[in-house]
Amino acid sequence: ESGDKTNLGFIHAFVAAISVIIVSELGDKTFFIAAIMAMRYNRLTVLAGAMLALGLMTCLSVLFGYATTVIPRVYTYYVSTALFAIFGIRMLREGLKMSPDEGQEELEEVQAEIKKKDEELQRTKLLNGPGDVESGPGTTIPQKKWLHFISPIFVQAFTLTFLAEWGDRSQLTTIVLAAREDPYGVAVGGTVGHCLCTGLAVIGGRMIAQKISVRTVTIIGGIVFLAFAFSALFISPDSGF
Template sequence: SLMGGGGILSAAPQLSTVLVLLLLCVHSLRRLLECLFKATSPHPVGPIVTENGSIKGNLGFIHAFVASFSVIIVSELGDKTFFIAAIMAMRYNRLTVLAGAMLALGVMTCLSVLFGYATTIIPRIYTYYVSTALFAIFGVRMLREGLKMSPDEGQEELEEVQAEIKKKDEELQRSKLANGAPDVEAGTGTTLPQSKWHRFISPIFIQAFTLTFLAEWGDRSQLATIILAAREDPFGVAVGGTIGHCLCTGLAVLGGRMIAQKISVRTVTIIGGIVFLAFALSALFIKPESGL
């Protein structure tokens, strides 16, 4: 069994290490953004920070958190990264796959937030309305794609991911045979003495991290995170995005095949388009100076 007692114990250090790394990344990002906030010029740029408005600051964080979380959910369910986690979890230890994918998505989210915050050297009024226009464009594009999709859309992407993972599996098996190493990750073979690093960074962990990171780079959810970080509270965007990714990846790992069969990529795409358009329309009622 992939989830046997030995498999869980062997992957537990990886998962705990990843959780610690994610917490350190988010904490470091927060400290970095706080330092950057203090160095910003007096004119309104980027997310609004007020000295006497703790309520406004809290609302800004909540608004950014909800926006980032919801955008990630509608963008990632049935996405390529979702299928990668689902298929790998059916072949290998689930905790190892979850740890590798979570670390990749956490790092990607923090990088995207930093990219988005870098645009705050531009006055906020410009980045606010440019990001609003981009959300509108994304929303219209997703609606068009969703309406043109067939009910069975997503099967091709699933097959593409399966072929890609199968190719990686063959390369991994050839490497193991060449080195005379047993298939420890799947719970077979005799466990040999391992270095401390190999206990935490196994070939499957690296494969899950690499495939997820490359699939996420330039993806719609990454672009949406960058746009949100340019107009919302960046810490709220980072936390909401990370939790959203963890939820989607967790669902993929725990019941990816069942969920992939139940959800409709067409429906999720249409809902995603509506969510993006809703954020764009909200700009008509919220002023850039409000900080929300």
């Protein structure tokens, strides 16, 4: 009986996390970062860097959410339900106000950001270029060793994604979900959701970035969030879900 309840809790958390992440991330800044970087660099490197950042962020968010479980479940359950309702209403309002080509601005913003990082990368390459000998052995050897393991593209994909995700809607959602659902289910579901979105961005690249209607995704997202808030009215806080 308790085993079944645990499995059900895990599945419920997994489904909740994966659906919420997909509607939060499609057409989001992190989606565009992966899409644009994958058009210019090695796709696997970009995917690995972005996924490491998103996986790490999901686990951190789950820990934050789980830490709140010291507070009696009744409170966290209703607070999280209220947050879902607020997120849902905000997403619906944003979506309805958006112009159909809303995502393009974000796309251009990310392109500019990546271009700036590229120029910085080129400058450091020039500085540490053939004139390496002059900078002394102490500075160049560790750097060369590092570059064998981690390419600058990997680091760029990781840092850009991590910073874009911090404080983002999907991070807050993961924290809220982990406070009320099975934390393992949320961690796995969240990571799989990110994997799907980032994988899609890396493979589809520009085509998806241009075809995707951020407006439609935002409206659907708002409905999904409201559905979670609404479902809480029928599930008691201590039903094991």
